Amino acid sequence: MNIAERIRDRRTYFDGGMGTLLQKAGLAPGELPETWNLTHPDVLTDIHLAYMNAGANVITSNTFGANCLKFENLGEIIPAAFAAMREAKARFSGDRDSVYLAFDMGPLGKMLEPLGDFPFETAVECFAKSVRIAARCGFDLILIETMSDLYETKAAVLAAKENSSLPVFVTNAYDETGHLLTGADVPAVVATLESLGADALGANCSLGPHKMLDIARQYVRHASRPVIINPNAGVPRVENGKTVFDVGAEEFAGVMRDIAALGVQALGGCCGTTPEFIRLLKEKTDDLPFAPPQKKTATTVASYTHAVTFGELPVVIGERINPTGKPKLKDALRRSDLGYLLREGIAQQEAGADVLDVNVGLGEIDETAMLTSAVKELQSVLDLPLQIDTVRPEALERALRIYNGKPLINSVNAKRKSMETVFPLMQKYGGAVIALTLGEDGIPETAEGRCALAKTILDTAATYGIDKKDILVDPLCMAVSSGEEAGRVTLDSIRLIKETLGVKTCLGVSNISFALPDRPFVTAVYLAMALENGLDCAILNPCSDEMMRTLRASVMLGGLDPHCERYIDFAVQHPRGSAFPVSVPTAQPQKKDDLPPLMYAIVKGLSAQAAAAAAELLETAPALEVIETQIIPALSLVGERFEKGALFLPQLLMSAESANAAFELAAKKLPKTEGAKDRVILATVQGDIHDIGKNIVKVLLQSFGFEVIDLGKDVPPEQVLKAVLEYDVRLVGLSALMTTTLDAMRETVALLRERAPQVQTVVGGAVLTEDYAELIGATCYAKDAMQSVHFAKRVFGR
Amino acid sequence: MSGVVLSVGSGETLSINRREAARYLGCRGDLREDAAALLALCEPEVRRAAAPRACHAVTGVSVEDDRVALDFCTIESPALAKNLSGCRSAFVFAATLGAGVDRTLLRLEKTDPAKAAVFDALASAAVEGWCNELNETLSRGLVTCPRFSPGYGGVALSYQRDVLSFLDAQRKLGITLSDRFFMTPVKSVTAIIGIRGETE
Numbered sequence: 001m002n003i004a005e006r007i008r009d010r011r012t013y014f015d016g017g018m019g020t021l022l023q024k025a026g027l028a029p030g031e032l033p034e035t036w037n038l039t040h041p042d043v044l045t046d047i048h049l050a051y052m053n054a055g056a057n058v059i060t061s062n063t064f065g066a067n068c069l070k071f072e073n074l075g076e077i078i079p080a081a082f083a084a085m086r087e088a089k090a091r092f093s094g095d096r097d098s099v100y101l102a103f104d105m106g107p108l109g110k111m112l113e114p115l116g117d118f119p120f121e122t123a124v125e126c127f128a129k130s131v132r133i134a135a136r137c138g139f140d141l142i143l144i145e146t147m148s149d150l151y152e153t154k155a156a157v158l159a160a161k162e163n164s165s166l167p168v169f170v171t172n173a174y175d176e177t178g179h180l181l182t183g184a185d186v187p188a189v190v191a192t193l194e195s196l197g198a199d200a201l202g203a204n205c206s207l208g209p210h211k212m213l214d215i216a217r218q219y220v221r222h223a224s225r226p227v228i229i230n231p232n233a234g235v236p237r238v239e240n241g242k243t244v245f246d247v248g249a250e251e252f253a254g255v256m257r258d259i260a261a262l263g264v265q266a267l268g269g270c271c272g273t274t275p276e277f278i279r280l281l282k283e284k285t286d287d288l289p290f291a292p293p294q295k296k297t298a299t300t301v302a303s304y305t306h307a308v309t310f311g312e313l314p315v316v317i318g319e320r321i322n323p324t325g326k327p328k329l330k331d332a333l334r335r336s337d338l339g340y341l342l343r344e345g346i347a348q349q350e351a352g353a354d355v356l357d358v359n360v361g362l363g364e365i366d367e368t369a370m371l372t373s374a375v376k377e378l379q380s381v382l383d384l385p386l387q388i389d390t391v392r393p394e395a396l397e398r399a400l401r402i403y404n405g406k407p408l409i410n411s412v413n414a415k416r417k418s419m420e421t422v423f424p425l426m427q428k429y430g431g432a433v434i435a436l437t438l439g440e441d442g443i444p445e446t447a448e449g450r451c452a453l454a455k456t457i458l459d460t461a462a463t464y465g466i467d468k469k470d471i472l473v474d475p476l477c478m479a480v481s482s483g484e485e486a487g488r489v490t491l492d493s494i495r496l497i498k499e500t501l502g503v504k505t506c507l508g509v510s511n512i513s514f515a516l517p518d519r520p521f522v523t524a525v526y527l528a529m530a531l532e533n534g535l536d537c538a539i540l541n542p543c544s545d546e547m548m549r550t551l552r553a554s555v556m557l558g559g560l561d562p563h564c565e566r567y568i569d570f571a572v573q574h575p576r577g578s579a580f581p582v583s584v585p586t587a588q589p590q591k592k593d594d595l596p597p598l599m600y601a602i603v604k605g606l607s608a609q610a611a612a613a614a615a616e617l618l619e620t621a622p623a624l625e626v627i628e629t630q631i632i633p634a635l636s637l638v639g640e641r642f643e644k645g646a647l648f649l650p651q652l653l654m655s656a657e658s659a660n661a662a663f664e665l666a667a668k669k670l671p672k673t674e675g676a677k678d679r680v681i682l683a684t685v686q687g688d689i690h691d692i693g694k695n696i697v698k699v700l701l702q703s704f705g706f707e708v709i710d711l712g713k714d715v716p717p718e719q720v721l722k723a724v725l726e727y728d729v730r731l732v733g734l735s736a737l738m739t740t741t742l743d744a745m746r747e748t749v750a751l752l753r754e755r756a757p758q759v760q761t762v763v764g765g766a767v768l769t770e771d772y773a774e775l776i777g778a779t780c781y782a783k784d785a786m787q788s789v790h791f792a793k794r795v796f797g798r
Numbered sequence: 799m800s801g802v803v804l805s806v807g808s809g810e811t812l813s814i815n816r817r818e819a820a821r822y823l824g825c826r827g828d829l830r831e832d833a834a835a836l837l838a839l840c841e842p843e844v845r846r847a848a849a850p851r852a853c854h855a856v857t858g859v860s861v862e863d864d865r866v867a868l869d870f871c872t873i874e875s876p877a878l879a880k881n882l883s884g885c886r887s888a889f890v891f892a893a894t895l896g897a898g899v900d901r902t903l904l905r906l907e908k909t910d911p912a913k914a915a916v917f918d919a920l921a922s923a924a925v926e927g928w929c930n931e932l933n934e935t936l937s938r939g940l941v942t943c944p945r946f947s948p949g950y951g952g953v954a955l956s957y958q959r960d961v962l963s964f965l966d967a968q969r970k971l972g973i974t975l976s977d978r979f980f981m982t983p984v985k986s987v988t989a990i991i992g993i994r995g996e997t998e
Contacts, residue, residue: 649823
């Protein structure tokens, strides 16, 4: 019986701590434990054997930190770890068939992008290097453990799956609040890892058994696969200069018995636990009946923080990130302006979307690259699960790979080609999918016909091992104006499909009202009808007041809103006809200075007022005049006050944004040639991940009418040069915040001087000084954001 | 790994010095009303995003000229040698506000730069407050030196690696280092506090 079978079949025991035992044997502080695989294999063999004698079934290798970032000799370290275990197993006098050797992988010690600077694919490759060596050794399984970041966990699982055929078990490290250190809760972790194909999952380290109880309970509630719980021996504290863990072996085993009784399949220990802990643990739990894992039927998707479950309250999928019929979004995509996408995403989240659809399909752009960037960018600032919406298989694969969580896929249909494309990707990367009842012959006219296609999709999915819980059927809705039965048939389909197939349903509702007057009203009524017929999830525009109002009212009238609380909260906060609130902090406007309205609005940082005042002025005055006599002077006034210390930074920024709002309106009225802006490139230098200073300069420059090409943070010198040549700019602004990145600043300036001598450079940042700027040959040193603007104006002769 | 003690704080009770935050934002002199209003507006968000955690351990110290030998590494620095002179042991600690602060900051930088600047300054003040709180707790009943961090007084940032590994801070707090020794989460601090003896 292999370990993946065994863990489903009977209670399995993992071994306990390694570090504490190695220290007892003489491992020095700061010494890497894995080096002992080469220098003290006998010590390791003894420890492994002690755990086997204590009754542990899964023995973990001393390879927690054995990755290519820490070791160059992995080819020796990993086989040596295995050899020590094999030796222990050979010496073990008990039942060797019940002992399994696990290749242990811990975190890399790097924070992945976007929080840190370590690329996802580099992490996959680092893990892969270790896995490839381990796969040749003869291990029985791979144990990925103590992972406190969901994204890194995904990288490790992918590497394990892609480079070995061994069972993959995963345990994560939670904090006291029941979250991973980067925010994921248990349902999100379970959804993501089961979807990725982990063979067993659970929690280890960080907490003692008492605090692990609730986490174990959550795992058992949500997981369909076997659950492993390996806590610490409580929390370490120092007593008379020695570390002691506050939970003894007896107490540990007692609490672990409660954990086993919850229905946990595998138990063991982590830091501070010893063979004695495992022996007592086994003794105290041996008589408890074993419960195999229970298959769960909930349909879920997850972001990197939380899961969204279908079938409870109706789920709202925001449809606005889709260029069809949206000229502004198309334009943003052509300019690679991902900021626009983010604003769309945030607005939908604030309006109440639970999931966001992401579609960037546009004929003339590289959809794979754009979709990848869009997913990365969205998941760096938004914690909603994403629905990957593309018809290109390669774009879908890239996006699924880098997605952090369990994604929703839009879509598959009953055509063979579609299923043959989508299902293998789901098999590998997991996720749930929207299944359209569209076959080789189009969309059937009857509910029975659509239900039959849905069944075809479910049956085919099953042959790929994809469960029906991961399929949401969309019976498709046609415009009612094109046939009066269109609305009815779809409603009947929703009911029939749910009843006969037992799957969740989804619908893009907007289509129904096509070509009719007062579309929002018709769509909203149809939404209410669809919900009443059992619709679980709607793809719609959450920024439409009509739709969200109808949704909340339907939920309430359907009896799903205790005390009508949610509806009342919503209705009170959104009186009819009100726009959705925008969360920008605005200082209370004070007594007016003697300024004209536009200048006043800019000085006070009131964006909406600035835009309104500009619009009014532009009706009569030429755009250039508005810019030169109002916007620029107002900004200069703000700049002066800032330099005197009369205003502080956020106020300056709010003024800049207000000026921007006004400037955008004015720029639209400028003749095209005059509208061509002066271009500036900005970058935070390589190695530096702090870009708040650069972002401030960007906002200011834009507000003064410069076009800013923002290369972001941690930008290598060559990339700056490449952009300079590509965009033909005359001014580059570089920022560095840390002393350690000053070298990168120097290299970048030197490279530009050598290869693009026509370019002027302005440098700034907390650690820079005028002297240093001069030393490295920068054209100008800016001590703050306003000085950058002054210099830019000089360069462009303004 | 050995003897490392974990502390978990709460964003709600963190001490955040708004005046200090305002100073980071270039606000000189008295905290004016509008500045105070902006800071007050952002402060709850910092508290919500922060999940303060820290861990510390005790190390032996021996100072010889400019060399400071700790249990886990030796550092050449006149400033640190001076700071720790007369100490035979010291606390080493790492403290962080957690990744939630980074996430909020990332979002604000892309959506609301003004708020991002305020949030950033408040979070800096908050991690200082968290360190002060720890410092105070650790120093109770002892005579201790002012805390000293890698990056000060010619102590290279690369010592972050030794400190974090001594404290097992990656596992305990989720603090990681970039190749150039930046810590993530960004609002993280490591420091050493020399112990001169017990108070009379």
